[in-house]
Amino acid sequence: MSSKIPFVDLRQQHAALRPALDAAIGRVLERADFILGADVEEFEAEFAAFCGARYCIGASSGTSALRMALLAAGVGPGDEVVIPANTYIATAIAVTQCGATPVLVDVDASYLIDVGAVAAALTARTKAIVPVHLYGRIAPMQALLALARARGIDVIEDACQAHGASMNGKRAGTFGRASAFSFYPGKNLGACGDGGAVVTDDEALADEVRLLRDFGQRRKYEHSIKGGNERLDTLQAAVLRVKLPLLERWNERRIEAAARYEEALASAGIRPAQRAADGSDVYHLYVIETEGRDELRAQLSAAGIESGIHYPIPIHRQRAYADLGLGEGVFPATETAAARLLSLPMFPEIQASQIQRVVEVLARARDAVALSA
Numbered sequence: 001m002s003s004k005i006p007f008v009d010l011r012q013q014h015a016a017l018r019p020a021l022d023a024a025i026g027r028v029l030e031r032a033d034f035i036l037g038a039d040v041e042e043f044e045a046e047f048a049a050f051c052g053a054r055y056c057i058g059a060s061s062g063t064s065a066l067r068m069a070l071l072a073a074g075v076g077p078g079d080e081v082v083i084p085a086n087t088y089i090a091t092a093i094a095v096t097q098c099g100a101t102p103v104l105v106d107v108d109a110s111y112l113i114d115v116g117a118v119a120a121a122l123t124a125r126t127k128a129i130v131p132v133h134l135y136g137r138i139a140p141m142q143a144l145l146a147l148a149r150a151r152g153i154d155v156i157e158d159a160c161q162a163h164g165a166s167m168n169g170k171r172a173g174t175f176g177r178a179s180a181f182s183f184y185p186g187k188n189l190g191a192c193g194d195g196g197a198v199v200t201d202d203e204a205l206a207d208e209v210r211l212l213r214d215f216g217q218r219r220k221y222e223h224s225i226k227g228g229n230e231r232l233d234t235l236q237a238a239v240l241r242v243k244l245p246l247l248e249r250w251n252e253r254r255i256e257a258a259a260r261y262e263e264a265l266a267s268a269g270i271r272p273a274q275r276a277a278d279g280s281d282v283y284h285l286y287v288i289e290t291e292g293r294d295e296l297r298a299q300l301s302a303a304g305i306e307s308g309i310h311y312p313i314p315i316h317r318q319r320a321y322a323d324l325g326l327g328e329g330v331f332p333a334t335e336t337a338a339a340r341l342l343s344l345p346m347f348p349e350i351q352a353s354q355i356q357r358v359v360e361v362l363a364r365a366r367d368a369v370a371l372s373a
Contacts, residue, residue, distance in 0.1 A: 005354050007306035008186045008347045017242060021192075024238040036214070037234030043241050047181075047197060050164075050244060051171045055206035057198045058232025059213055062160040062182025065196035066094035068230060069178040070128060072198075072208035073154045075100050079127035083158075084113035085314055085334040087132040091158050092315050094180075100127065104316055104324070106331040110274055111135070111287070111341070114333070115143040122147075128154040133162035133172050135310070136188065136254070136284035137276050141167060141175040148176075156180070159199075161284040163188040164251045168278070173199045178209075183240055188254070188284050189247050191236040250348040254283040257346060260355045261286055268363040285310055286346040292369040293342050299365030305358055308343035 014021065028039060040058050048056035059065040075081060077099035083091050085104040095102040103126070105117035113131050129148055131139035139157075148155045155176030159165075162172035163181060173179035183195035198209045208225075211218070216227030258273070258281070265272040265288065273288050275281065287310065290296060300307050314334050316326035329335070344358055 004304035005306065005345050005350075005358060006347075007308055007343070007345050009349055010185055010190070010347075012349050013347070014192075020242045021239060024242050025235060028234050028238050034234050036231055037237070039234050039237040039241055040232055043232075043237040043244070044197070046241065046244055048199065050247070051173050051199050053171075053174050053199045054201045055199070055203070057200075057206055057209045057213065058237060059180075059196040059198060059209075060230045060232060061194045062158075062180055062184065062196040063090040063094050064213075064228075064230040065182070065198045066091065066130070066156070066158055066160075066180035067097045068209045068212045069156050069180050069198045069200070069205070070094060070098045070100070070130075071212060072205045073128060073156060073177060075127045078125065080123060080125040081128045081130055082118050082121050082126060083130045084132050084134075085316055085331040086111055086311070086337050087134060087158070087315070088160075088311060089315055089318060089320070090160075091130060091132055092321060095130070101125075102315075102321075102324075104326065104331065106333045107337070108140075108333070110137065110276070111333075111337050112137065112139045113144070115140055115147065118144065119147055122151060122153070126151070126153055128156050130156050130158050131176075132158040132160075133165060135287050136162055136165055136282040138162060138165050138167045138172050138175075138280045145175060160184075160196075161187065162282065163284075164247055165280050165282045167280045172280075174201070177202055178205055183236065188251060188282055189240065189243055192239050193233070193236055195232050195236040195240065197232070251282040253348040253350075254346060255281070257348075257350050257355060258283045258286055260352055261344065261359070264356055264359040265362075268359050270359070270363060270366065283346055285343045287341050287343050289337070289340045290342055290366070291340070292366070293340050295369045296362060296365045297342060299368070300358070300361055303361045305361060306345060309338075310341065310343050312338055314338050 079100040092102040157179035159173040160182035165172040178200035183191040213230040216225035262272040
């Protein structure tokens, strides 16, 4: 049997970077500045510059980054925050942890938040809108920002899957009042563990996030607010500093891989992933929509090809959010996506031959499923 094709190949990435990673980690070990050490401050400056923002505040995860951005924007009990139904549950959890209520809305044909649905969901209690740049593609920000400005509502971006994506010359994470990034290992820019960041041009918000992440203190043992322990580890910041200079090229390789997928899938008679009209997609995931998704995935697995489903159970169908009282059929586009979307292997090092093999197995599996139907 042919060699296996992973969904994400971090072993290959880290093997190529091992000398630089070892040296960066070694420097932290020598300094022993493990908490808010030199590499944290350096990474924050470098990632802010990469995004084109004034401030970056490292955090322990993307979820904590989003929660702190919302809290710093004044979101709290009694408030509502509009989010897409088609997203990872962490988006909703960050809202809930602020004491606010997540208001789910359906998505458009590109699986991103639907602007019309957002407009219909706004109430006097709406404090913020959280567009999610899902799969590496930027949400329809111009329309959302216009809607938010007209109502005096903050926009806090969930950019956890969109490192380096851009629209009209602006990077993901720089459209709203603030944004949250995740550095989970499999992201376009991933640490060797959990990590995240808040990015913003708002000096007061940045200062509040710094307090929130470190027990509310500017100086040790002097606490001005009830903050938490949400700091980015210095070791993770050191890893991210090694990887950040490579992110542009890695994103280019993802775009090249997506183009190969598109060509191969079209030749096989399979509908390729929808491409962003402005080329903003950096393909954190390569997602296709297909009949018989679960059967096709099983066939890929049998052939040694890993795949993913993002996301099989929508938030409103999760037991954790049964209290929202939203039943089946409320968000038809999201529910269709949950039943039909399949994420194919995608990482910067994926080879053209691997993509071709994925598509060939997928085409055979589709034909087999069709014959058995």
